[in-house]
Amino acid sequence: MPGVPDAFRCDTCEQDVSREAATRRGTFGDLDPEKWQSFCCPDCGRRLRTVFVALED
Numbered sequence: 500m501p502g503v504p505d506a507f508r509c510d511t512c513e514q515d516v517s518r519e520a521a522t523r524r525g526t527f528g529d530l531d532p533e534k535w536q537s538f539c540c541p542d543c544g545r546r547l548r549t550v551f552v553a554l555e556d
C-alpha cells in the first residue's frame with residue numbers, strides 16, 4: 500500500500516516512532532513539499548524517511 504507507514508524506526512534512539520509522533524519537514528532540493536515530506540524523530544531529529552505523501556488521505 501502506498502503512502503505513509505504507520506511507524507518509522509529510529510536507529511539512533513532504538514525506538515519506533517509512530518506516524519503521528521514523527522516530525523514532518525519539507526524536503527530538500529527540488530522535491531515538491533506538497534508531494535514529499537521528510538519524517539523525523541521527535542527526540543533526536545534524525546530524518547527517518549522521506550515519503551511520497553500526495554496519495555495520503
Ligand SMILES: [Zn+2]
Binds near residue numbers: 510512542544545
Ligand atoms: Zn531518534
